[in-house]
Amino acid sequence: MEPEDKLVARWLDPLVTNLGDIAEVFIETRRRTVIEWRDGQAGEPRVSFEAGTSARLKRSGREKLAFVSGADELAIREAIRGLQASAAGAPSPARTSTARPEGAPDPTAERWVRRFPGILQRHAPRHRLRWTLEDVSRRVVPSGLPAAAWVRRLFSLEGTFVAASRRGDETRGFSFHAPEADSTADELKQALTSAAAPRERPAPFGSASADVLLSSGTAAILFHEILSHALEADAEESPLSRLTAARLSVSDLEVRDDPTRLDLFGGYESDDEGSRPRPVKLLDAGRLAGKLLDRAHGGPRGSTGHGRRAGPGDAPLPRGSNTVVSAGGATTEEMTRRLGNGLWIDEIESGTVELSSGTFRLRYPRARRVRRGRFADEVGAGLLAGEILPALEAIEPMIGHEVRSCRSLAWCSRAGQVVAVGGAAPDVIVRRLSVRDR
Amino acid sequence: MSGDRAQDLPALLERRAPGAWELYRKRAETREADVTAQSRSDLWRREEGWAARWWAGGLRFACGSDRTKLAQAIERASDLPAREEPVPRLPSVEAVQPESGAPVDPPPDVFGRLAQLVAEKSRGEAVLASLALRRGRTVEEIRNSAGLSARVESGRLDGVARAVGRRASRGCEARTVFRWDSEPDLDAVASRLADGATFPLAPHGLSFPRGSLLLDPSVAAALLAAISPLFWTHPMPRWVKRSEFASRALTIVDDASADAPLDGEGTRTQRVVVVNEGALVARLHDLRSAASAGEPPTGHGVRPSYRTPPRAGPRRLFIETAQGVSPLELLKRVARGVFARAVTAPVFTDLERDRYEIEFTGVAVLAGRAMEPIAGARVSGRLSELLQRVAAVATDRQFFPIPDPIGAPTLLIERVNFE
Numbered sequence: 001m002e003p004e005d006k007l008v009a010r011w012l013d014p015l016v017t018n019l020g021d022i023a024e025v026f027i028e029t030r031r032r033t034v035i036e037w038r039d040g041q042a043g044e045p046r047v048s049f050e051a052g053t054s055a056r057l058k059r060s061g062r063e064k065l066a067f068v069s070g071a072d073e074l075a076i077r078e079a080i081r082g083l084q085a086s087a088a089g090a091p092s093p094a095r096t097s098t099a100r101p102e103g104a105p106d107p108t109a110e111r112w113v114r115r116f117p118g119i120l121q122r123h124a125p126r127h128r129l130r131w132t133l134e135d136v137s138r139r140v141v142p143s144g145l146p147a148a149a150w151v152r153r154l155f156s157l158e159g160t161f162v163a164a165s166r167r168g169d170e171t172r173g174f175s176f177h178a179p180e181a182d183s184t185a186d187e188l189k190q191a192l193t194s195a196a197a198p199r200e201r202p203a204p205f206g207s208a209s210a211d212v213l214l215s216s217g218t219a220a221i222l223f224h225e226i227l228s229h230a231l232e233a234d235a236e237e238s239p240l241s242r243l244t245a246a247r248l249s250v251s252d253l254e255v256r257d258d259p260t261r262l263d264l265f266g267g268y269e270s271d272d273e274g275s276r277p278r279p280v281k282l283l284d285a286g287r288l289a290g291k292l293l294d295r296a297h298g299g300p301r302g303s304t305g306h307g308r309r310a311g312p313g314d315a316p317l318p319r320g321s322n323t324v325v326s327a328g329g330a331t332t333e334e335m336t337r338r339l340g341n342g343l344w345i346d347e348i349e350s351g352t353v354e355l356s357s358g359t360f361r362l363r364y365p366r367a368r369r370v371r372r373g374r375f376a377d378e379v380g381a382g383l384l385a386g387e388i389l390p391a392l393e394a395i396e397p398m399i400g401h402e403v404r405s406c407r408s409l410a411w412c413s414r415a416g417q418v419v420a421v422g423g424a425a426p427d428v429i430v431r432r433l434s435v436r437d438r
Numbered sequence: 439m440s441g442d443r444a445q446d447l448p449a450l451l452e453r454r455a456p457g458a459w460e461l462y463r464k465r466a467e468t469r470e471a472d473v474t475a476q477s478r479s480d481l482w483r484r485e486e487g488w489a490a491r492w493w494a495g496g497l498r499f500a501c502g503s504d505r506t507k508l509a510q511a512i513e514r515a516s517d518l519p520a521r522e523e524p525v526p527r528l529p530s531v532e533a534v535q536p537e538s539g540a541p542v543d544p545p546p547d548v549f550g551r552l553a554q555l556v557a558e559k560s561r562g563e564a565v566l567a568s569l570a571l572r573r574g575r576t577v578e579e580i581r582n583s584a585g586l587s588a589r590v591e592s593g594r595l596d597g598v599a600r601a602v603g604r605r606a607s608r609g610c611e612a613r614t615v616f617r618w619d620s621e622p623d624l625d626a627v628a629s630r631l632a633d634g635a636t637f638p639l640a641p642h643g644l645s646f647p648r649g650s651l652l653l654d655p656s657v658a659a660a661l662l663a664a665i666s667p668l669f670w671t672h673p674m675p676r677w678v679k680r681s682e683f684a685s686r687a688l689t690i691v692d693d694a695s696a697d698a699p700l701d702g703e704g705t706r707t708q709r710v711v712v713v714n715e716g717a718l719v720a721r722l723h724d725l726r727s728a729a730s731a732g733e734p735p736t737g738h739g740v741r742p743s744y745r746t747p748p749r750a751g752p753r754r755l756f757i758e759t760a761q762g763v764s765p766l767e768l769l770k771r772v773a774r775g776v777f778a779r780a781v782t783a784p785v786f787t788d789l790e791r792d793r794y795e796i797e798f799t800g801v802a803v804l805a806g807r808a809m810e811p812i813a814g815a816r817v818s819g820r821l822s823e824l825l826q827r828v829a830a831v832a833t834d835r836q837f838f839p840i841p842d843p844i845g846a847p848t849l850l851i852e853r854v855n856f857e
Contacts, residue, residue: 035519043519044747067484106514
């Protein structure tokens with residue numbers, strides 16, 4: 001049985017002795033269903049039901065966290081006890097664990113299992129795809145603040161499929177991540193149709209500096225790496241950390257981190273410290289605008305609701321959520337013409353950033369060469385690289401008018417902690433990036 | 439898992455899959471200290487996890503954070519579709535180690551000492567930015583329908599450290615993972631961090647296009663980890679010629695006998711020579727891959743977590759160094775080349791297409807002497823050619839958690855094109 005929030009808060013209160021101390025209990029239950037789909041056949045189903053509880057105390061530069069499996073009263077008491085042997089007044093475990101029943105059939109999972117064969121048969125009949133449906137429920141009880149709870153249901157389909165192309169069959173990667181909703185099936189079908197479109201034989205690109213048009217929402221991945229990470233409150237080595245309100249890019253560019261966008265993969269109703277999240281402008285009219293704050297770094301301004309954890313066993317860190325770029329006014333044709341000569345990229349597999357050197361990398365599986373504003377030959381897998389400040393300076397002052405969700409942006413790892421992230425962006429042109437084949 | 443409390447789970451599984459089930463329980467306690475110059479986090483974790491696999495019209499897997507949750511997950515997984523798959527022969531040994539019950543001590547407080555060493559070795563150009571050290575004890579218990587009853591206890595002390603190098607306005611970060619099986623080896627970690635954080639700030643790149651390549655043990659281990667799927671995947675990529683997999687200087691072994699007597703499925707641990715003097719002679723098997731290949735299991739069913747089913751993989755993979763020479767001797771053999779000290783990006787391999795790419799920072803070597811640091815270089819090409827060009831191995835083998843222990847010495851590779 002779960003104790004009342006007020007009771008848990010009372011258990012925490014003796015730990016808080018100084019102004020600015022942070023103490024909280026974090027409880028998570030997670031239900032995950034995974035099925036491997038191979039050519040329309042379901043296999044190796046995996047189901048997990050997990051619960052974990054942690055208690056945290058942060059005082060100045062010192063932090064303690066205690067984690068135990070389970071999410072009942074016993075687990076909460078034990079986590080609080082584990083915080084500090086000297087926790088005067090902290091309760092000792094006295095009752096036995098009683099787990100809540102969770103085994104009721106999940107109609108959503110069953111519905112998807114029935115739908116998949118039809119969807120896959122039509123759009124990608126030969127495939128090796130892993131489908132995951134994950135229900136995450138989190139509850140945070142902070143000392144001195146209201147408790148918060150939220151639930152997310154996340155849908156992922158990723159793997160490979162065989163597509164017919166003009167050069168014969170080819171194996172292509174596929175990655176689709178979205179919050180589970182009524183529109184997910186239609187969006188998935190659209191993504192599969194687009195991924196299975198016929199393609200030309202790719203030509204090598206070589207190694208050169210090139211202008212790049214990031215299409216289909218992929219600019220969100222670039223800005224996730226170079227702005228969201230660089231503006232996390234604890235990113236002291238970031239090249240942006242001491243540039244308050246500096247103009248870094250074109251005035252047409254506005255980028256924000258928006259956890260309140262629940263239609264994107266990284267959204268949430270409360271962060272993992274119990275703070276209500278709010279959108280944070282990272283770049284406002286090209287100027288550096290804000291930072292992503294958790295409670296420890298919030299100071300008098302307070303947290304922006306970006307204190308996030310991978311799970312109950314981890315301490316929260318200031319992290320990004322959904323990177324959203326505001327629309328401009330240009331059509332796709334205008335953007336392609338403006339690009340002139342360069343690369344058009346509508347799929348990015350992964351990205352990394354190293355803040356100390358200010359460098360970033362994005363890996364793409366394929367691209368399309370653009371010559372004199374027109375699509376030319378296909379280009380194979382490659383790597384984009386650049387430095388944060390020069391890349392922001394090199395953004396073209398013409399932004400696409402249609403903002404698209406980037407459904408391949410899903411999981412972000414930092415210091416071994418993996419959190420859900422998402423993004424949406426219009427078409428964006430970046431000049432003079434370093435490009436090479438992979 | 440012994441005792442009355444667990445009796446109902448075997449009964450539940452036996453009803454679902456008579457004679458074809460496995461039950462796993464893991465208990466772990468860890469103490470971790472994440473330290474920077476300004477802050478310190480102490481984390482204590484006590485985790486319990488249960489998992490079950492059973493074959494009933496196909497393989498199914500369920501896990502939970504307690505017995506009740508596992509039972510519920512089993513019910514749910516039983517309702518989902520599964521492909522037909524034959525039941526492998528399950529092991530039936532009895533090997534129950536007594537539990538030590540010893541408390542887990544906090545990891546040693548070595549931030550200050552390591553920071554000092556990093557500063558000394560980098561001549562003040564690099565600082566230790568963070569150190570996360572974790573000490574833990576794990577008890578794993580496995581039962582199955584064939585009568586297996588096993589309990590294995592293991593301990594570890596591992597960590598990750600990060601240093602930042604600065605020279606004028608330029609900065610660079612180096613990160614190293616390590617695992618200490620005995621006393622903390624701060625000197626090796628500090629050297630690796632200092633070099634990794636300062637070499638990329640060198641004013642010059644490489645000035646010659648071709649030569650020999652000396653791989654530091656950490657770089658060689660990263661390469662070995664990247665190619666290790668070749669030792670358990672099936673089918674083998676077409677470019678692999680078993681008898682000429684690598685040069686005769688390379689012998690690769692997996693032997694986790696010192697770590698645990700059984701693997702994650704209850705099969706006895708054994709020493710397996712995977713590559714013998716360049717010839718690929720064996721494959722690492724778990725129960726399922728052994729059954730499908732018609733071969734005996736080799737004790738390589740690994741469970742990175744109770745959340746995932748066991749799979750074939752290396753447990754303690756290393757390059758044999760019995761025929762090795764000293765690292766200094768290898769250095770002397772290099773007429774012109776590079777000593778790759780640290781990778782600057784994850785080693786990339788495309789095993790299907792026989793491709794690899796290593797980006798690294800290091801030191802130029804001329805006439806057997808280390809010269810100046812080079813900011814960065816890259817080697818790429820056919821993996822098959824790279825493996826054939828391994829000319830010699832040294833005796834300075836070190837193990838790195840990637841994430842299982844991977845051991846490699848300094849390697850000398852000849853006739854390499856640099857980019």
